[in-house]
Amino acid sequence: MWEKEERGLFKEVIRSKWFGPLIVISLVLFILPLFIPRFYTYILALIYVTSLLAMSLNLVVGHGGLFQFHHGVFYGVGAYTIALMLKKTSLPMWTGFIAGPIVAAMVGLIIGWLCVRLSRLYFGMLQISLGSLIWVIAFRWYSFTGGDDGIPGIPVPSLLSSLKNSYYFILIILVICLILMYMILKSPFGNTLQAIRDNPQRCEAVGINVRRHQLIAIVIATFFAGIAGVLFVALERSVFTDLLFWTLSLEIFIMCLLGGWFTFAGPILGAAIMVALRTFVGIFTEYWTLILGIMLILIIFFLPEGVMGYVQKLFKPGAKGVAERGK
Amino acid sequence: MDFSAFSSQFLVGLSRAMILFVVCAGLSFVLGVLRVPNIAHGSLYMIGAFATFTVTKLIAGSVGFWIALIVAPLVVALVSLVAERALFCHLYQREHLMLLLFTFAISLILGDLVKIVWGAEYRSVSPPALLKGTISIFGASLPRYNLFLLIVGPLVAVALWLFTNKTKIGKISRAAAVDREMVGVLGINVSWVFAIAFVIGCYLAGVGGALVAPTASIIIGMDHSLIIEAFLIVTIGGLGNMWGALVGSLIFGVTQSLGVLIWPQFAIVFPYIAVVIVLLLRPQGLLKAVW
Numbered sequence: 312m313w314e315k316e317e318r319g320l321f322k323e324v325i326r327s328k329w330f331g332p333l334i335v336i337s338l339v340l341f342i343l344p345l346f347i348p349r350f351y352t353y354i355l356a357l358i359y360v361t362s363l364l365a366m367s368l369n370l371v372v373g374h375g376g377l378f379q380f381h382h383g384v385f386y387g388v389g390a391y392t393i394a395l396m397l398k399k400t401s402l403p404m405w406t407g408f409i410a411g412p413i414v415a416a417m418v419g420l421i422i423g424w425l426c427v428r429l430s431r432l433y434f435g436m437l438q439i440s441l442g443s444l445i446w447v448i449a450f451r452w453y454s455f456t457g458g459d460d461g462i463p464g465i466p467v468p469s470l471l472s473s474l475k476n477s478y479y480f481i482l483i484i485l486v487i488c489l490i491l492m493y494m495i496l497k498s499p500f501g502n503t504l505q506a507i508r509d510n511p512q513r514c515e516a517v518g519i520n521v522r523r524h525q526l527i528a529i530v531i532a533t534f535f536a537g538i539a540g541v542l543f544v545a546l547e548r549s550v551f552t553d554l555l556f557w558t559l560s561l562e563i564f565i566m567c568l569l570g571g572w573f574t575f576a577g578p579i580l581g582a583a584i585m586v587a588l589r590t591f592v593g594i595f596t597e598y599w600t601l602i603l604g605i606m607l608i609l610i611i612f613f614l615p616e617g618v619m620g621y622v623q624k625l626f627k628p629g630a631k632g633v634a635e636r637g638k
Numbered sequence: 639m640d641f642s643a644f645s646s647q648f649l650v651g652l653s654r655a656m657i658l659f660v661v662c663a664g665l666s667f668v669l670g671v672l673r674v675p676n677i678a679h680g681s682l683y684m685i686g687a688f689a690t691f692t693v694t695k696l697i698a699g700s701v702g703f704w705i706a707l708i709v710a711p712l713v714v715a716l717v718s719l720v721a722e723r724a725l726f727c728h729l730y731q732r733e734h735l736m737l738l739l740f741t742f743a744i745s746l747i748l749g750d751l752v753k754i755v756w757g758a759e760y761r762s763v764s765p766p767a768l769l770k771g772t773i774s775i776f777g778a779s780l781p782r783y784n785l786f787l788l789i790v791g792p793l794v795a796v797a798l799w800l801f802t803n804k805t806k807i808g809k810i811s812r813a814a815a816v817d818r819e820m821v822g823v824l825g826i827n828v829s830w831v832f833a834i835a836f837v838i839g840c841y842l843a844g845v846g847g848a849l850v851a852p853t854a855s856i857i858i859g860m861d862h863s864l865i866i867e868a869f870l871i872v873t874i875g876g877l878g879n880m881w882g883a884l885v886g887s888l889i890f891g892v893t894q895s896l897g898v899l900i901w902p903q904f905a906i907v908f909p910y911i912a913v914v915i916v917l918l919l920r921p922q923g924l925l926k927a928v929w
Contacts, residue, residue, distance in 0.1 A: 425918065429921045432873070433917065436869060436870060437914065437917045439866060439870065440870050440913040440914050441914060444914070451903055451906070452904075557862075565739060600747075600750050601746065601751070604743040604750070607740075608725065611729070611732075611739065612728070
């Protein structure tokens with residue numbers, strides 16, 4: 312029966328309206344590095360890493376309705392895990408790539424298990440304090456994590472030594488993760504999760520274990536965040552404590568908001584906007600956060616469903632506004 | 639560990655808790671009345687500290703600090719009034735998550751404005767002549783300035799209590815915290831009540847910024863490290879509860895300073911552990927939340 316279900320899910324992926332564009336876009340992105348300068352290849356790869364991170368947050372925030380305030384910690388934990396394993400141990404290098412997401416998911420399990428018993432704002436606050444604990448430890452434990460110097464010059468496998476190769480690696484992993492996330496959201500589990508977001512009381516009444524579903528969602532999301540952290544190391548070859556600081560977590564939130572909470576691909580767009588803004592506005596002025604702040608306020612005032620949400624509404628004017636759906 | 643080291647460290651913790659309390663009382667007041675989790679509160683605190691620096695620079699001598707203590711919070715109040723009337727007042731009906739991101743946007747803008755006006759260098763303010771040096775209490779030596787903080791904190795608490803319980807506008811704002819529609823039905827201009835409550839909360843952020851100026855270096859980014867502590871304090875105390883803010887600040891300040899005696903390298907771990915313990919044992923905060 313499971314097999315049947317999975318085949319059904321896979322069919323759903325192939326039949327979905329996203330599948331065609333995904334294939335076309337990823338093919339275009341695959342040949343793109345042959346034509347564009349090195350710098351743009353790097354920026355694109357950074358966008359992929361960031362969008363995977365934003366997508367993983369949206370899994371629990373947009374689709375799960377949880378106040379995941381400190382998602383950046385799991386990204387940082389994934390990155391630090393692989394960084395420490397590559398730098399300090401002589402284990403085969405691929406083990407680091409596997410350990411990163413797993414350790415992130417384990418931390419997600421512990422923090423999530425503590426947090427799901429609280430609701431909404433308290434959930435977020437407990438997560439921030441637990442996440443800050445991890446940040447403090449990384450920040451102060453100089454002998455192990457390098458403190459605020461971070462860990463520079465991490466050795467990566469020779470396969471990823473050139474920028475182009477790591478670009479392809481990141482792109483392939485991103486596409487696989489996107490398909491997996493889509494399958495998760497379309498599965499019975501994903502539907503239940505969205506039902507819990509829209510009406511937790513009723514879900515509890517029909518016998519759904521709300522907390523367990525939320526916890527599983529957190530673990531899945533943190534696993535993907537860990538993958539994003541590993542990809543970050545594959546690209547940058549360094550880690551620093553800013554990855555664990557709470558402002559990064561809010562930035563990921565902003566990406567989801569910019570792109571659109573309830574849309575599947577919105578966070579990718581948000582991440583692209585954010586990285587592009589930081590890079591290209593950062594060239595002209597050091598005050599790029601000022602621009603970001605103004606943009607954010609405009610979005611909140613005029614496009615509360617994000618850019619992608621707005622575009623979707625343009626094409627489907629009859630669809631009920633998603634902002635009202637949650638209430 | 640001898641007793642005098644312990645008690646002086648304890649008193650330093652208490653005085654740091656007083657600064658936290660002044661800031662958190664403002665944050666908690668805004669949370670309670672307006673239901674806005676205001677991340678920009680930290681930026682206003684930073685503006686208060688920088689404004690104190692400027693005033694003490696302009697007016698030489700120790701009188702400069704006392705004037706700054708009055709002027710800097712007023713500058714902050716003015717900034718917050720403009721922000722409230724121009725932006726915040728249109729958004730009170732939005733959900734909390736949106737408000738949180740909105741106030742984060744404001745804090746990004748204010749942070750960059752501070753960078754434009756004051757630059758990114760370290761600044762410092764020296765305490766007035768009256769508060770320089772140390773005194774000894776029960777064998778423990780304590781900087782005079784910290785003693786001053788220990789006096790100011792309770793004064794602010796009393797003043798805020800008198801305001802919310804004895805003045806008309808304070809009572810109205812407490813009523814608006816419970817049921818804003820009913821207050822509107824009674825013919826009170828809720829919009830202005832909210833504006834006043836917001837400005838008062840932010841004024842306290844400015845007071846906190848002015849008070850912290852002589853004890854720490856004033857630098858871009860001080861808002862980020864403070865606001866997260868402030869939010870945790872307000873949450874463990876009970877959202878919107880002023881006495882909760884006081885209890886939370888004391889827990890935070892004292893655990894940190896006593897942590898220095900136990901394990902200096904990881905002293906800042908202790909307050910976070912305390913917060914985790916409190917939230918796990920009493921998820922709704924130690925005192926009654928107004929939410």
